[in-house]
Amino acid sequence: MNQYHLYTIRDFALDEYFQEWVLRPDVKNTWYWDNWQKEHPEKKEVIAAAIRLVKSIQFREYAMPPAEKEVLWDNIWDSIATESEHETVIPAATHRHFPWKYAAAVVILLVAGTLWFMRKQATFTPVTASMATQTGQTKHFLLPDSSEVWLNASSKIQYTQKDLNAREVWLDGEAWFHVKHTAANSRFIVHTYDKLSVEVLGTQFNVNNAGDKIAVALQEGSIKLNITEQQGQTPTQLYLRPGEALRYNKTDGAYTKSKTDADKAGAWTRGQLIMEDYTVADAIQFMQQVFDRHVTVKDKKTLRYGISGSMPISYNADTMLIQFEKAFNTRFFRQDK
Numbered sequence: 001m002n003q004y005h006l007y008t009i010r011d012f013a014l015d016e017y018f019q020e021w022v023l024r025p026d027v028k029n030t031w032y033w034d035n036w037q038k039e040h041p042e043k044k045e046v047i048a049a050a051i052r053l054v055k056s057i058q059f060r061e062y063a064m065p066p067a068e069k070e071v072l073w074d075n076i077w078d079s080i081a082t083e084s085e086h087e088t089v090i091p092a093a094t095h096r097h098f099p100w101k102y103a104a105a106v107v108i109l110l111v112a113g114t115l116w117f118m119r120k121q122a123t124f125t126p127v128t129a130s131m132a133t134q135t136g137q138t139k140h141f142l143l144p145d146s147s148e149v150w151l152n153a154s155s156k157i158q159y160t161q162k163d164l165n166a167r168e169v170w171l172d173g174e175a176w177f178h179v180k181h182t183a184a185n186s187r188f189i190v191h192t193y194d195k196l197s198v199e200v201l202g203t204q205f206n207v208n209n210a211g212d213k214i215a216v217a218l219q220e221g222s223i224k225l226n227i228t229e230q231q232g233q234t235p236t237q238l239y240l241r242p243g244e245a246l247r248y249n250k251t252d253g254a255y256t257k258s259k260t261d262a263d264k265a266g267a268w269t270r271g272q273l274i275m276e277d278y279t280v281a282d283a284i285q286f287m288q289q290v291f292d293r294h295v296t297v298k299d300k301k302t303l304r305y306g307i308s309g310s311m312p313i314s315y316n317a318d319t320m321l322i323q324f325e326k327a328f329n330t331r332f333f334r335q336d337k
Helices: 009-014 016-023 027-039 041-055 066-085 098-121 280-291 300-304 317-328
Strands: 127-132 139-142 148-151 156-161 166-172 174-178 187-191 196-200 204-208 213-220 223-227 236-240 244-249 255-259 272-279 306-312
Touching (some): 009 041, 016 041, 027 041, 041 139, 127 148, 148 156, 196 213, 236 255, 272 280, 280 300, 280 317, 306 317
Parallel strands (some): 166 187
Antiparallel strands (some): 127 156, 148 174, 187 196, 204 213, 223 236, 244 255
């Protein structure tokens, strides 16, 4: 029996009975889930979020084309006819209904086997999806392959899968990924519109493509980074282990690999800004990335002034700016674009 009271948003979204209720409600499943929610009012927000996730996926049901059905039945009856030609005559003392049981079993096995084979051989239907956030907004999405993505403010992604070999995402901005491993071992590749791509099978990691640098931090699993220095050249390949990060400079192509706390890199998904040697310049970049708010300070020397600590992220530009002013004990001014 499912322990729904322990389920997270992801658990509900991946549960088939829950999906059936959200996408194809009927009297039975509606009665069940309405009563379950009455018994567990503390799960109201979790259920609502899971419903949004399920509805964000485009589910496609497999339907065998008429031509393939015709071929299937031709194969079945040909097999039965062949079996009949080689059938041994059964003595009269033997129960006469046995050949019918035998034929029925053959038909069932042939139908199941042929359906499985033809479904495996069916042409893969390409899948595409796009998600975006506005300034001062973060969102949690479930991709068509059931991988999760948390999209930071002013960010967008384009997801596509043309075959069973690879799932590809083009990222502009910042996102935290929790990639689901597939039975076909499909690669999951994140492109950054620059010269760097991230390739994984199943893992959790953060990619920040905002500004003039790309930062990749790995929390779980393993990832391969492909860095193309010049068009036509073989990419440089680097591997990250959990707790490692890579910073890539878009301007000159320089990159560094270092140890990091990947959980802190994804703290923004939990509404926290972790600051370690966090400078005024970092705060200015944050305001531009998240709110498209261009600010500056009078004394340029303070740009390198850094602090360490944490603060809650307010997705209100004025409130966040006040927090930065208090933290750095300085005044920010709006800058014309």
